[in-house]
Amino acid sequence: MADPCQRNEWLASQILPYEQFLRTTIRKWRLPEGLDLDDIVQQAYARLASLPSVDHIRSPRSYFLQTARTLVLMHIRRARLVPIEIFADLSGLELADDSPSPETEISDREQLRLLAQAIDQLGEPGRTVFLARVREGKSHKEIGALVGLSDNAVQKLLARTMQALARKISRGGSLPTRASIARDTRRNHGPL
């Protein structure tokens, strides 16, 4: 397997900021009853993380969607009883954004802005703990001494804060909305 750190960076910059857009797209497929969106997203992450290489992937987002679609189909086949319209819906799905347009692209600069906004919305003392860890590189123990918490409490707080941050990043303010609008527009113009 490839360098896990590199893969991590790749997921962080290519998938994570677009997660809400990806979720919205997947939800449009009308998942069969009992199949959870979270399950599909998590499984798609797992598949992407375990690929031997991602060098061949031109558009990580459409690759993610393709992976998700394969997973959905797999679940449907396993479930056997398939409402016909779901199958039709999925097979008709066009992944138009194989080469992302400028509108759907979130630049590094915007990603930073997204992050800053998300950090800004964090509650205390989670924010202080988060910044001490990420910006100042303090150990959990050092942070604990600083804010008067045990290492264990720091770790738990950091976990909650990171999860909250992920939620905020993936919702991404106005950006994913913009992205999905751009995509919808293109779909409408598709048959031209």
Add this chain to the structure above:
Amino acid sequence: MANPITTAAFNWATMVDRGLAEAERAELEAWLAQDERHVGAYHQARATFAFASRAQALPLVSAASGSAPTEHGADDEEEWPDTRQSAWSRPMQRRAALALGCVAAAGLAGFAWLRNPAPTPADVRVLRTAVGEVRNVLLEDGTAIVLDTATELRVSLEGNTRNIVLIAGKAIFDVAFDPARSLVLHALGFTARTSRSSFAVESFSQTLPQLVVRAGVLELTPTAATSVALGPNQRAIVAPGGYVTLERMSDADIDRELFWRQGKIAFAETSLDRAVRDFARYGGPTIELRDPQIRGIQVTGVFSARDPEGFARAVARAFDLSLGIEHGKFIMSGKLKK
């Protein structure tokens, strides 16, 4: 998004960020192996860490002050200088600190280290108590052990794990915390791994081995079966075939289990037969139950382990049994009276 898998994944990611003890590593491996969604959620959480590490490039707080974060104009476009290059390269040492978490995560690939090699004879110390003896031992790492009568342990503190083999008997361990080196107890039928806990364990030839956790957490792995996590006030009884029975114990139950530390034996509705066998482990005069029907009498109480005679007399009086001495043995017989 209160997805429990996501929550668990973020918890693991921060634990990896903090640094994993060996037992935790094994636990994470096991968790990841359970379900593909666990793997995905874990990578999602790790990606969040990678994304969050860009906060180093943000002009948010003066790191030197260490005080509460100050206000900043996130919505003000002008506040964001496009100096990513320089901002990124500056806090090299901080990035290195975060990268460590990544290296730690990289090692999570194989299961090879789950099975621990048995200690090699060269660095092994034997701890053994005689019949009737109860001994306290403090190991070099700070772990305190109380060995009950006729107990044998093999201890090896060299290497990456602290290995202890329970050959036979009963002992209490107060394991000194060492996040880098967990303590692994090997007994017939199972191993137990912990980095900080207090537990009692017994292994006798006639009864099923059991382990009681008093404090902390411990991972018990029956031979050729999946491991279970044990917390405070839990007792695990290991049956052949890797079957583990878990029981909750009250503090009073645990205290009773551990009376032997003070040279006492405690029974709570224990059969007379079993109680007599317990006394036999401590030596001294033997008690013999002559009539089979009295074996099932249930005894309750705390007795001195060194005084089987006192025990025999107390039971005889309570249940109106006859007590005699033949060739230095106490013989109990008689019919039960209401």
